[in-house]
Amino acid sequence: MYRKSIETLSPYIPGFQPAMDGTVIKINSNENPYPPSPKVKELLGGFDFRQLRYYPDATSQPLRELIGAQHGLSSKQVLCGNGSDEVISLIFKVFFEEGDTIATPYPTYTFYKSVADIINVGVAFVDTAEDFAIDLQGLVNTGAKGIFIANPNAQTGRLLPLQRIEELLNNYSGLVVIDEAYIDFAGQESSACHLLGTYSNLIVLRTFSKSYSLCGIRVGFCLADESLIQAMDKCRDSYNVNHLSQVIAAAAFRDREYLEATVKRVVDTRDMLADELRNLGFTVYPSEANFLLCQPHGRSASDIYDYLKAQQIYVRHFDSPRLSDKLRIAIGTEQEVEILLRHLREYAGSDPI
Numbered sequence: 283m284y285r286k287s288i289e290t291l292s293p294y295i296p297g298f299q300p301a302m303d304g305t306v307i308k309i310n311s312n313e314n315p316y317p318p319s320p321k322v323k324e325l326l327g328g329f330d331f332r333q334l335r336y337y338p339d340a341t342s343q344p345l346r347e348l349i350g351a352q353h354g355l356s357s358k359q360v361l362c363g364n365g366s367d368e369v370i371s372l373i374f375k376v377f378f379e380e381g382d383t384i385a386t387p388y389p390t391y392t393f394y395k396s397v398a399d400i401i402n403v404g405v406a407f408v409d410t411a412e413d414f415a416i417d418l419q420g421l422v423n424t425g426a427k428g429i430f431i432a433n434p435n436a437q438t439g440r441l442l443p444l445q446r447i448e449e450l451l452n453n454y455s456g457l458v459v460i461d462e463a464y465i466d467f468a469g470q471e472s473s474a475c476h477l478l479g480t481y482s483n484l485i486v487l488r489t490f491s492k493s494y495s496l497c498g499i500r501v502g503f504c505l506a507d508e509s510l511i512q513a514m515d516k517c518r519d520s521y522n523v524n525h526l527s528q529v530i531a532a533a534a535f536r537d538r539e540y541l542e543a544t545v546k547r548v549v550d551t552r553d554m555l556a557d558e559l560r561n562l563g564f565t566v567y568p569s570e571a572n573f574l575l576c577q578p579h580g581r582s583a584s585d586i587y588d589y590l591k592a593q594q595i596y597v598r599h600f601d602s603p604r605l606s607d608k609l610r611i612a613i614g615t616e617q618e619v620e621i622l623l624r625h626l627r628e629y630a631g632s633d634p635i
Contacts, residue, residue, distance in 0.1 A: 309612040314495035319537035338525035366502025385426035391436035428457035439569025466493035468570035499527040
């Protein structure tokens with residue numbers, strides 16, 4: 283009954299979702315360890331549930347206006363989606379046809395390939411360097427119709443500097459999608475949003491899942507030239523962002539003070555954890571995200587993963603090339619990180635990991 287290509291399709295596999303019973307430390311999906319803005323709790327406490335019998339704003343217009351104003355853009359340059367994953371799917375639906383190819387560095391966010399496979403778009407992976415630096419010329423040389431770059435990278439945390447993104451845009455006329463799910467942990471000065479007024483082939487993706495601690499409401503958005511947004515608006519699902527998610531996202535977005543304080547707390551803990559992991563013998567790759575990619579040397583990554591899982595500490599292990607000997611550890615609370623380190627020290631004994 284379904285298309286033949288579905289039989290061989292490899293679906294996107296998210297991080298394991300354990301039952302959160304109060305003893306679990308879940309640092310495998312790059313979630314923010316701190317709650318959303320108190321403004322969200324305040325909003326929900328006084329929410330008029332009768333509003334839910336009406337359809338939501340069909341275009342998320344109030345939220346678009348809020349986001350656009352923050353970035354110095356028109357609301358016509360903003361599109362909201364049911365998580366940034368829906369926006370990614372929409373980009374493929376609107377701008378690529380069966381038989382086209384997109385290029386992306388390897389490793390990267392695996393959802394790009396999952397969506398491409400569904401609509402029979404090819405994916406040209408261009409290997410990063412040993413230190414995971416992106417080969418921009420290699421991406422251009424593929425001749426692909428579009429280039430997708432997660433920045434910071436969703437697996438390594440490495441940041442591609444803004445001037446390198448501009449270099450790419452100056453040498454490539456196809457669609458360039460910069461996925462900035464983790465950009466708040468790198469600093470807004472690193473964002474490709476600054477280039478939107480100059481390059482009409484640029485789409486910048488954002489999400490409320492990471493820095494805003496709102497994975498559960500599924501809201502993402504993209505910023506782009508008005509003509510690109512118009513095309514995507516024609517093809518998105520009707521009422522694609524529910525009313526409650528729209529108002530929660532807006533409340534969190536307005537609370538810049540809380541966002542900045544939470545981000546600083548995560549970054550400080552990230553830097554501390556990186557130092558402690560190095561003391562334990564790990565190679566820790568530089569990260570501008572809310573997680574660390576690290577490589578043990580005395581023990582296998584999969585063994586450490588299994589050991590931590592037995593302690594109800596969930597980190598991420600990818601059984602894929604260049605990552606299978608490494609672990610990706612999201613930044614938890616200070617207390618969670620101390621528990622993680624205590625177990626790693628016990629596991630190591632007197633030997634470096």
